[in-house]
Amino acid sequence: MSSIQLTHARYGKQAVRVFRIVREDKWHTVVEYNVTALLEGDIAESYTKADNSVIVATDSVKNITYHLAKTSPHILHPERFALHLGTYFVSKYAHIHKSFITVEQLRWKRIDVNGQENSHSFWRDGDEKRLVEVVVDATQGKETITASVSAGISDLLVLKSTGSAFENFIRDEHTTLAEVNDRIFSTSVDLKLTYAPFSVTKNTALDAFKLSDELSAEGTAWDGNAVVAKARTATLEVFAVDESASVQATLYLMAERILAENKHVQTVSYTLPNKHYIPVDLRYAGIDNLTPSAAEVFVPVSAPSGLISATISRQLSE
Numbered sequence: 001m002s003s004i005q006l007t008h009a010r011y012g013k014q015a016v017r018v019f020r021i022v023r024e025d026k027w028h029t030v031v032e033y034n035v036t037a038l039l040e041g042d043i044a045e046s047y048t049k050a051d052n053s054v055i056v057a058t059d060s061v062k063n064i065t066y067h068l069a070k071t072s073p074h075i076l077h078p079e080r081f082a083l084h085l086g087t088y089f090v091s092k093y094a095h096i097h098k099s100f101i102t103v104e105q106l107r108w109k110r111i112d113v114n115g116q117e118n119s120h121s122f123w124r125d126g127d128e129k130r131l132v133e134v135v136v137d138a139t140q141g142k143e144t145i146t147a148s149v150s151a152g153i154s155d156l157l158v159l160k161s162t163g164s165a166f167e168n169f170i171r172d173e174h175t176t177l178a179e180v181n182d183r184i185f186s187t188s189v190d191l192k193l194t195y196a197p198f199s200v201t202k203n204t205a206l207d208a209f210k211l212s213d214e215l216s217a218e219g220t221a222w223d224g225n226a227v228v229a230k231a232r233t234a235t236l237e238v239f240a241v242d243e244s245a246s247v248q249a250t251l252y253l254m255a256e257r258i259l260a261e262n263k264h265v266q267t268v269s270y271t272l273p274n275k276h277y278i279p280v281d282l283r284y285a286g287i288d289n290l291t292p293s294a295a296e297v298f299v300p301v302s303a304p305s306g307l308i309s310a311t312i313s314r315q316l317s318e
């Protein structure tokens with residue numbers, strides 16, 4: 001008889017919804033996060049022997065998440081909060097060797113009243129999310145903990161009405177698509193940046209968490225709010241001004257600019273659906289709506305869409 005074994009085990013809480021107000025007198029700042037916190041370690045017997053004595057209840061995982069949302073000085077910085085939370089789990093529990101924290105931040109933007117930012121009123125600025133993924137790895141022991149951080153954005157919907165062509169692709173017996181030198185280009189940007197792994201020290205303080213000066217310098221994962229904001233600007237600006245030969249070519253230019261502007265970013269990954277807009281054929285009415293310069297009425301096609309993705313990495317020797 002063949003034997004079986006547990007080859008992978010990870011558990012925790014997902015979709016922990018956290019809303020936090022930070023008050024500086026009457027000036028309020030708010031964040032809304034969806035947090036997932038998953039754990040690995042010496043937990044096999046909870047699966048194989050029904051032994052719950054190794055389980056930090058997922059309810060406790062949720063409680064720790066809310067506790068830190070109250071006490072962590074880093075709550076307004078999703079990378080820092082995720083690092084604090086992930087390091088806490090592997091530091092507090094001897095048998096937990098790895099934590100996986102993801103934070104999805106929703107967009108609350110301050111309302112402008114007569115050109116002035118209101119101190120306590122916000123609006124939901126679209127479906128875009130800011131994403132952070134942190135893995136805290138203590139499998140080499142609690143004195144040599146390493147953290148890996150990736151961060152980015154998802155669901156940033158963009159469209160340009162010209163400055164995009166698609167020509168010179170393979171034409172064979174399967175081809176029906178016409179070449180176009182002017183088309184609509186629309187995509188929903190998913191962007192992920194990764195940083196080189198770094199070491200963190202064991203930390204069970206619920207109200208403090210620090211990295212070295214070097215690891216918390218400008219442009220590091222610790223500075224993620226600024227890095228992601230800059231990457232977002234680069235994405236939008238390149239998208240807007242590039243005379244796009246294809247989604248692929250524009251994607252590469254965006255990633256190239258992010259790597260050039262952010263020396264601590266190691267890799268840039270984009271996933272870009274090509275959200276097609278098809279000019280309506282009005283020839284039956286004697287109207288030209290098909291030649292690119294005359295195309296004004298389009299059908300937004302929700303499916304299928306192209307799907308273009310790539311990862312662009314910094315050469316290790318750089």
Ligand SMILES: O=c1[nH]c(=O)c2[nH]c(=O)[nH]c2[nH]1
Nearest residue numbers: 166177245246247248274306
């Ligand atoms: O930018 C594009 N890349 C493609 O690979 C592709 N394929 C396609 O049909 N249209 C497009 N557009």
